[in-house]
Amino acid sequence: MEPRVFVHFFLNGLASSSCYFLIASGISLIFGVLGILNFAQGALFMIGAYLSYQIILWTGNFWFSILITPIVLAGIGIIIERFLLRYTYRINVNFQLLLTFGLILVIEDLVRLTWGVNWHTVQEAKALRGVVQIMGGGYPIYNLFYFGVGTAVFISLWFFLNKTKYGKRVVAASSDRELANGLGINVPRLYTVIFALGSSLAGLMGVFHGPFINISLEMGHHYIMNAFAVVVIGGLGNITGAYISALILGQLEAFGILYFPFFERIFMYGFMMVVLIWRPRGLFGEKKE
Amino acid sequence: MLEVNDIHTYYGRSHILQGVSINLQKGEVICLLGRNGAGKTTTLRSIMGFTPPRKGSVKFEGADLAKMPPYEICRLGIGYVPQDRRIFPTLSVEDNLEVVERKVEGGWTVEKIFCTFPILEPLKSRKGRHLSGGEQQILAVARPLMTNPKLLLLDEPSEGLAPLVVRAIEELVKSIITTGISVILAEQNMRFAMNIAQRGYIIDKGRIHHQGNIEELKEDKEIIGKYLAV
Numbered sequence: 162m163e164p165r166v167f168v169h170f171f172l173n174g175l176a177s178s179s180c181y182f183l184i185a186s187g188i189s190l191i192f193g194v195l196g197i198l199n200f201a202q203g204a205l206f207m208i209g210a211y212l213s214y215q216i217i218l219w220t221g222n223f224w225f226s227i228l229i230t231p232i233v234l235a236g237i238g239i240i241i242e243r244f245l246l247r248y249t250y251r252i253n254v255n256f257q258l259l260l261t262f263g264l265i266l267v268i269e270d271l272v273r274l275t276w277g278v279n280w281h282t283v284q285e286a287k288a289l290r291g292v293v294q295i296m297g298g299g300y301p302i303y304n305l306f307y308f309g310v311g312t313a314v315f316i317s318l319w320f321f322l323n324k325t326k327y328g329k330r331v332v333a334a335s336s337d338r339e340l341a342n343g344l345g346i347n348v349p350r351l352y353t354v355i356f357a358l359g360s361s362l363a364g365l366m367g368v369f370h371g372p373f374i375n376i377s378l379e380m381g382h383h384y385i386m387n388a389f390a391v392v393v394i395g396g397l398g399n400i401t402g403a404y405i406s407a408l409i410l411g412q413l414e415a416f417g418i419l420y421f422p423f424f425e426r427i428f429m430y431g432f433m434m435v436v437l438i439w440r441p442r443g444l445f446g447e448k449k450e
Numbered sequence: 451m452l453e454v455n456d457i458h459t460y461y462g463r464s465h466i467l468q469g470v471s472i473n474l475q476k477g478e479v480i481c482l483l484g485r486n487g488a489g490k491t492t493t494l495r496s497i498m499g500f501t502p503p504r505k506g507s508v509k510f511e512g513a514d515l516a517k518m519p520p521y522e523i524c525r526l527g528i529g530y531v532p533q534d535r536r537i538f539p540t541l542s543v544e545d546n547l548e549v550v551e552r553k554v555e556g557g558w559t560v561e562k563i564f565c566t567f568p569i570l571e572p573l574k575s576r577k578g579r580h581l582s583g584g585e586q587q588i589l590a591v592a593r594p595l596m597t598n599p600k601l602l603l604l605d606e607p608s609e610g611l612a613p614l615v616v617r618a619i620e621e622l623v624k625s626i627i628t629t630g631i632s633v634i635l636a637e638q639n640m641r642f643a644m645n646i647a648q649r650g651y652i653i654d655k656g657r658i659h660h661q662g663n664i665e666e667l668k669e670d671k672e673i674i675g676k677y678l679a680v
Contacts, residue, residue: 326548333538333549340536343498344550345524345597447540 165296170415172295176304178411179311180373183366184384185391185403186318187359193398194335194355197246197257201264202388203381205360209234209367210376211272214281223286230368231361238360242353269378280377303372310369314362315404322400331355335398390433396446406444451476451632452497452601457506459496466492467503468656474601474634479627481635481647481664483678489656490636491533494603497634498530499523510601525552529594529631533605535586537578543589544574550596557598566625567592584615591622601632608639620645640678644668652677 184206191199212233213226220226241264249257284290285303292299322328334341334348342348374380391410395402410429417425436444452474459467467489474480482490495501497508499520508515515523524530538546547560564571567588573581581589587607594602604623608616616639623646627633637643643650643664650667652660654677660667667673 329541329545330549332541333546336538336540337536339500339520340530340532341538341549343500343520343524343530343532344594345521345552346550347521349519 165298166419168296169298169300170419171412172300172304172308173418174412174415175308175408176411177414178407178409179308180366180370180384181387181391181410182311182315182404182407183362183369184388185395185407186314186400187362187366188388189392189395189398189400189403190318190362191356191359192392193400194331195246195250195352196254197261199359200258200261200385201241201268202359202363203385204265204268205234205237205363206367206370206384207272207376207378207381208237208268209364210283210371210374210380211276211281211367212364213368213371214283214376215276217283223284223289227365227368231364234364234367235357235361238357239353241360242356246356247349247352265381273378278378280375282375283371285372307369307373310365311404311407314365315400318400387429390429392443394433394436394443396443399443399445399447402443402445451478451511452634453507453509454493454497455507455509457493457496457503457508459492459501459503461492461501466656467496469506470496470653470656470658471506472634472651472658474632476600477630477632478649479633479635479647480649480651481637481643482651482653483637483640483643483667484653485638485678488653488677490638490653491605492656493653494530494605494634494636497523497603498528524594524597524599527598527600529597529599529602531590531594531602531604531607533609535583535590537581537586537589537593539577539579541578542575543570543578543581546578546589546593547596550593552597554598558595560596563592563595567622584611584618587611587615587619588622591619591626595626599631601634602626604633604635606636606638608637608642616642638678640668640674 184202188199188202191197209230212230216226216229217223245260246257249260289303289306292301293305322332330341330346331351334346334351338348391403391406394410395406410432413428413432414425417428452472454470454472456469456471457467458465458469470489470493472493482493484490492501496503497515499515499518502516510526510528513526538549541549544560547563564574569585569588570592573585578586591604591607607619607623611619620642623633627646635643635647647664650662650664651658652667652673659677660673
């Protein structure tokens with residue numbers, strides 16, 4: 162096989178790992194801090210994509226939608242946490258799962274009402290179109306850009322959680338919610354902030370992933386399954402784990418397509434099963450004390 | 451300063467505190483003595499708002515704590531040292547202090563903590579989970595000071611520690627008291643409690659059975675035998 166093909170598939174793997182990380186990071190962050198598995202993350206991602214479609218339709222400006230969509234999604238996240246999720250913390254965890262699952266249905270219907278059942282497409286900004294020459298073959302600039310976005314988001318999240326005072330409070334609250342509260346950290350507000358951040362990550366992915374796909378009502382379903390695989394392999398609640406596991410799964414997918422095109426899906430879930438059997442807390446999961 | 455008036459606290463359906471009343475003047479150091487399961491921890495948790503009492507009232511400097519979330523209770527000036535220490539395991543010693551910091555002019559800072567608790571300074575970048583039991587306990591006592599409390603609630607700080615470490619903790623608590631902070635100490639270790647407190651309450655089965663001057667309690671062999679002997 163030509164080395165060029167090999168390199169191009171490797172780059173494809175990097176681009177899809179970005180996609181996995183963007184959706185998994187929100188799930189992992191929300192689970193790590195709030196202890197809630199947010200099934201609605203895919204639906205929030207869908208809202209993000211529709212919104213960016215709408216904004217580009219109005220303004221014709223892709224960059225503008227990068228700015229606005231995450232902010233709107235953060236607002237939606239605040240409303241969901243503040244007025245729905247907050248009432249479920251004291252009751253059985255099943256109700257939280259039901260609630261976030263129910264949100265998917267509600268969001269899909271609202272999107273259907275607003276944008277109808279037809280699918281839409283968006284196009285990336287002009288500067289990101291076209292190809293670069295890599296080893297004598299053209300490679301889409303947008304794929305490289307997309308990988309850069311995922312990595313930048315990972316670095317920002319890592320910096321936030323490890324180097325800022327508020328981020329360290331988030332870590333404290335996630336390891337001992339009650340005590341953090343008793344030592345003066347406003348934990349209810351911190352929960353709102355984290356859910357809003359998680360939602361805006363879904364929105365961000367909606368914007369950046371839009372040019373790859375048809376924006377439709379079903380778009381969230383496929384990604385949410387993969388995202389759970391990423392989160393479980395990386396270790397629930399661990400952002401670094403999610404990033405590395407997304408990199409691994411991106412490559413498994415890329416080379417799975419290259420060598421075993423009919424079985425590509427088996428690699429991802431097969432790998433997840435192996436990890437779960439061998440190391441149930443995930444590759445980078447913390448042992449619960 | 452603090453007035454706990456006939457509180458009843460439940461865990462689910464179990465009626466744990468059945469009418470506990472405690473009062474504390476500014477600058478006072480009192481202890482809550484009793485066996486395991488007597489209700490010491492629940493009393494402190496009721497004050498902190500972790501398990502708010504269903505009946506009765508808790509007042510701190512005139513403010514009613516009944517409906518307040520714990521972080522607001524803390525911000526009024528109550529510091530909490532939990533049983534089992536509960537150091538944030540993935541944060542360093544320094545971060546464990548910094549995350550709860552509430553800046554007050556002339557108040558506690560990380561530097562001041564390291565001055566008062568010199569053993570912590572060389573450990574400042576070590577993760578909470580890699581500290582020994584004694585080091586964790588010292589950090590657990592130091593941590594709430596960063597919120598600049600007027601009252602400190604200490605839940606069994608001597609539990610599970612070697613006698614030498616208990617002595618060290620005792621000295622630290624004494625030095626904190628000299629800065630003017632009031633203390634409620636929940637203990638089953640008589641010696642430790644009596645070296646520190648001025649007044650004591652004996653609690654058993656969710657009720658206060660005796661209260662009085664620490665010297666009087668110390669002499670009362672009958673009470674000690676009935677409520678505290680192992």
